[in-house]
Amino acid sequence: xxxxxxxxxxxxxxxAETVTLSCTYDTSESDYYLFWxxxxxxxxxxxxxxxxxxxxxxxxxxRFSVNFxxxxxxxxxxxxxxxxxxxxxxxxxxxxxxxxxxxxxxxTGTRLLVSP
Amino acid sequence: NAGVMQxxxxxxxxxxxxxxxxxxxxxxxxxxxxxxQLPEEGLKFMVYxxxxxxxxxxxxxxxxxxxxxxxxxxxxxxxxxxxRGDSAAYFCASSEAFDTGELFxxxxxxxxxx
Numbered sequence: 001x002x003x004x005x006x007x008x009x010x011x012x013x014x015x016a017e018t019v020t021l022s023c024t025y026d027t028s029e030s031d032y033y034l035f036w037x038x039x040x041x042x043x044x045x046x047x048x049x050x051x052x053x054x055x056x057x058x059x060x061x062x063r064f065s066v067n068f069x070x071x072x073x074x075x076x077x078x079x080x081x082x083x084x085x086x087x088x089x090x091x092x093x094x095x096x097x098x099x100x101x102x103x104x105x106x107x108t109g110t111r112l113l114v115s116p
Numbered sequence: 117n118a119g120v121m122q123x124x125x126x127x128x129x130x131x132x133x134x135x136x137x138x139x140x141x142x143x144x145x146x147x148x149x150x151x152x153q154l155p156e157e158g159l160k161f162m163v164y165x166x167x168x169x170x171x172x173x174x175x176x177x178x179x180x181x182x183x184x185x186x187x188x189x190x191x192x193x194x195x196x197x198x199x200r201g202d203s204a205a206y207f208c209a210s211s212e213a214f215d216t217g218e219l220f221x222x223x224x225x226x227x228x229x230x
Binding site: 004042043044045046047050091093101102103104105106107108109 | 147149151156157158159160161164171172175205207209211218219221222223224
């Protein structure tokens with residue numbers, strides 16, 4: 001069974017600094033997608049960034065970027081120039097590419113605290 | 117364009133009662149997913165539906181839980197004879213396409229069983 005592990009229950013960062021959230025996964029599939037979701041206090045899950053496993057280039061969305069190490073099965077999220085609004089739970093997620101739908105497997109999340 | 121709408125946002129039930137959670141997907145979306153989030157845990161897949169069809173219910177408990185997505189109206193997750201262990205946040209998500217396009221999540225329905 002596929003598993004996603006987030007080993008950091010909580011991380012802290014100061015405004016304008018950079019923080020990296022870790023995620024590792026275990027799968028025997030070769031075709032899959034990886035995601036980072038943000039869950040603010042409102043609890044709505046918001047897609048931050050996604051990575052296709054077949055793409056070697058790391059995905060980037062404005063201040064958010066990933067370090068995708070396929071051989072190591074690692075998928076970390078880097079947040080640059082952190083803002084107070086970045087404070088939230090962050091979930092790493094995996095889905096099989098060939099399934100055709102998003103049956104996501106989530107990690108247990110990392111709570112990000114941002115201080116002024 | 118309204119997002120995924122879930123109601124009620126909060127629902128309190130006593131043990132043995134029934135809970136009905138509703139989800140209206142985004143306009144134009146015909147794929148609906150239900151996920152459950154227990155306290156301090158990530159979301160876990162329950163069921164995937166298309167209009168009038170259950171495609172995959174492998175994550176849904178075999179008893180007491182059912183889901184539907186009729187031709188007209190919202191998708192409904194129904195929990196019969198609730199127990200305290202059913203207390204959780206239930207999230208609905210929708211997508212437009214059958215492939216791995218973006219999932220849009222609702223704000224969730226928090227069920228508390230007394």
